[in-house]
Amino acid sequence: MITLALSKGRIFQETLPLLAAAGIEVLEDPETSRKLILATNQPDVRVVLVRASDVPTYVQYGGADLGVAGRDVLHEQALASDGAPGLYQPLDLKIARCRMSVATRVDFDYAAAIKQGSRIRVATKYTETARQHFADKGVHVDLIKLYGSMELAPLTGLADAIVDLVSTGGTLKANKLVEVESFMEISSRLVVNQAALKLKRDKLRALIDAFASAIPA
Numbered sequence: 001m002i003t004l005a006l007s008k009g010r011i012f013q014e015t016l017p018l019l020a021a022a023g024i025e026v027l028e029d030p031e032t033s034r035k036l037i038l039a040t041n042q043p044d045v046r047v048v049l050v051r052a053s054d055v056p057t058y059v060q061y062g063g064a065d066l067g068v069a070g071r072d073v074l075h076e077q078a079l080a081s082d083g084a085p086g087l088y089q090p091l092d093l094k095i096a097r098c099r100m101s102v103a104t105r106v107d108f109d110y111a112a113a114i115k116q117g118s119r120i121r122v123a124t125k126y127t128e129t130a131r132q133h134f135a136d137k138g139v140h141v142d143l144i145k146l147y148g149s150m151e152l153a154p155l156t157g158l159a160d161a162i163v164d165l166v167s168t169g170g171t172l173k174a175n176k177l178v179e180v181e182s183f184m185e186i187s188s189r190l191v192v193n194q195a196a197l198k199l200k201r202d203k204l205r206a207l208i209d210a211f212a213s214a215i216p217a
């Protein structure tokens with residue numbers, strides 16, 4: 001059995017064409033089913049649904065043989081746990097593309113705050129990534145960990161800035177925030193458990209090759 005870990009939503013949807021290239025069709029729709037283990041048209045391949053940030057954990061500890069995870073999640077976890085032992089990352093799948101950015105209220109002068117060496121309060125789900133980014137710039141920050149709705153933080157006075165993902169910019173615009181700095185291009189990677197790669201080499205190699213052939217331009 002090959003177990004593939006995916007998160008519901010965009011990663012699941014954008015992985016479907018890659019699975020199709022490998023001749024794999026998922027037999028249930030995660031949007032309508034409450035099941036967490038989904039069968040496919042191939043009796044020896046199944047999909048498990050986990051939180052986006054749990055995909056590397058499942059693959060690293062062998063709960064899944066492989067998975068699809070955003071570079072944002074992989075980078076954050078690598079910083080938090082000093083690398084990602086046991087995880088092989090053979091492919092950039094070029095799906096779920098966005099960027100990691102700093103955003104503030106329109107009336108916050110980010111450039112001046114940085115120039116003056118002020119301490120700024122930054123709210124984010126990506127505390128380790130943000131810590132590294134601001135340390136590299138020599139900017140002093142107080143980090144506030146949030147788990148969602150980051151855009152609210154500058155609007156309520158919780159923080160001066162946020163570090164979050166931006167794609168179309170629509171979410172920032174709807175909340176009257178501006179992107180003041182973009183510092184990391186994000187897409188999703190295929191992650192594979194290294195022990196599984198040895199034990200199930202032929203099947204996993206065939207899957208990796210099929211995925212590689214179907215990566216969008």
Ligand SMILES: Nc1ncnc2c1ncn2[C@@H]1O[C@H](COP(=O)(O)OP(=O)(O)OP(=O)(O)O)[C@@H](O)[C@H]1O
Nearest residue numbers: 009010051052053070071072073096097098165167
């Ligand atoms: N607006 C976006 N456009 C394109 N890709 C995105 C966007 N937002 C997030 N992503 C990418 O898709 C991945 C999954 O995002 P998704 O919104 O499905 O989960 P999440 O809500 O961030 O995760 P969790 O359930 O763990 O809170 C992210 O890790 C990121 O790599």
Ligand SMILES: O=P(O)(O)OC[C@H]1O[C@H](OP(=O)(O)OP(=O)(O)O)[C@H](O)[C@@H]1O
Nearest residue numbers: 148149164165166167168169170171172
């Ligand atoms: O620039 P945009 O195209 O507006 O995309 C950016 C938004 O996308 C992500 O949220 P998502 O849609 O994944 O919501 P969720 O984290 O609540 O699932 C991210 O956290 C931003 O809020």
